[in-house]
Amino acid sequence: MEFHQPTTLDDALTLLAADPEALPLAGGATLVAMLNAELIEPSALVSLGGICELHTIEATPEGGLRLGAMLSHATLASEARLTGGNAVMRQAAAQIAHPAVRNIGTLGGAVAHGDPSSDLPAALVAADAVIEVAGPSGRRSIAAEGFFEDYLTTALEEGEMVAAVILPPQPESAVGHYEKFARVHGDYATLSVAVVLAMASGKCSHVRIALGAAGATPVRVVAAEARLIGSSLDAGAISEAAALLTAASDPVDDVRGSADYRLMLVPRLLTRALAAAGGAP
Ligand SMILES: Cc1cc2nc3c(=O)[nH]c(=O)nc-3n(C[C@H](O)[C@H](O)[C@H](O)COP(=O)(O)OP(=O)(O)OC[C@H]3O[C@@H](n4cnc5c(N)ncnc54)[C@H](O)[C@@H]3O)c2cc1C
Numbered sequence: 332m333e334f335h336q337p338t339t340l341d342d343a344l345t346l347l348a349a350d351p352e353a354l355p356l357a358g359g360a361t362l363v364a365m366l367n368a369e370l371i372e373p374s375a376l377v378s379l380g381g382i383c384e385l386h387t388i389e390a391t392p393e394g395g396l397r398l399g400a401m402l403s404h405a406t407l408a409s410e411a412r413l414t415g416g417n418a419v420m421r422q423a424a425a426q427i428a429h430p431a432v433r434n435i436g437t438l439g440g441a442v443a444h445g446d447p448s449s450d451l452p453a454a455l456v457a458a459d460a461v462i463e464v465a466g467p468s469g470r471r472s473i474a475a476e477g478f479f480e481d482y483l484t485t486a487l488e489e490g491e492m493v494a495a496v497i498l499p500p501q502p503e504s505a506v507g508h509y510e511k512f513a514r515v516h517g518d519y520a521t522l523s524v525a526v527v528l529a530m531a532s533g534k535c536s537h538v539r540i541a542l543g544a545a546g547a548t549p550v551r552v553v554a555a556e557a558r559l560i561g562s563s564l565d566a567g568a569i570s571e572a573a574a575l576l577t578a579a580s581d582p583v584d585d586v587r588g589s590a591d592y593r594l595m596l597v598p599r600l601l602t603r604a605l606a607a608a609g610g611a612p
């Protein structure tokens with residue numbers, strides 16, 4: 332197996348284009364485990380660690396943030412600019428596994444891997460993030476909501492990489508919250524709820540909700556959000572929104588919880604997430 336250490340994104344893309352069996356290597360948190368388990372057999376690894384562009388955090392002209400793909404979860408968890416609605420990303424990153432995993436695991440690796448039980452995808456959908464993809468034919472932007480297509484399957488095409496994630500400016504008074512329920516601290520989620528919420532005069536003026544570990548991709552239901560907007564987030568409105576989210580969910584039965592158990596968690600975690608974001612008693 333060959334090992335490449337390019338220092339520019341263009342060189343990484345050229346290496347990937349030249350060898351369809353080559354894989355990008357971010358922190359290796361998942362990739363090395365998959366190699367050890369002989370689940371993958373790449374002809375080459377293209378390490379992204381030396382590409383400066385992928386390690387940057389920049390404000391966008393629109394007032395949002397552009398997060399480079401190689402930012403570690405630990406960096407995101409302590410990023411002071413992830414405030415207001417975008418705090419949902421900071422909170423999700425802070426709840427990933429343990430410090431050792433947070434220090435090596437990366438934003439781009441988590442996004443590209445597309446594991447529905449992982450924490451960042453739901454937070455990205457709730458924040459209405461856009462995934463910036465670089466490939467042989469240039470760059471393109473894909474809304475997070477459309478990026479995660481199926482279990483471990485994303486919109487990335489052959490030779491493409493995640494270059495960055497763009498977080499938009501959130502509504503003025505928005506608050507983000509990530510509510511994760513796991514069997515033990517540091518485990519993958521049994522179920523999670525990512526929320527970006529804004530209240531105005533006691534009524535919900537903006538809300539985006541995405542469930543993690545509730546299906547093959549993050550679950551978002553526009554009708555559930557519509558039920559909450561304009562309401563005071565009373566128990567009835569939350570219960571109806573939760574019922575819509577539950578109906579759209581299709582979780583797996585696994586060691587982290589049965590499908591029924593996960594569905595039962597939806598209204599409970601939604602209530603907690605909205606309360607933590609400042610919208611419910
Ligand atoms: C013990 C353990 C516990 C974990 N617990 C959690 C948890 O609780 N919650 C959670 O959300 N996650 C968890 N993870 C996942 C972890 O946080 C990482 O996000 C994930 O492993 C990806 O790691 P990485 O960034 O090092 O990518 P790698 O392992 O290097 O790569 C993963 C895959 O993505 C591809 N890839 C990497 N970067 C890019 C890119 N920029 N563009 C295109 N493709 C790319 C690689 O080719 C590979 O296929 C856990 C991982 C481990 C090992």
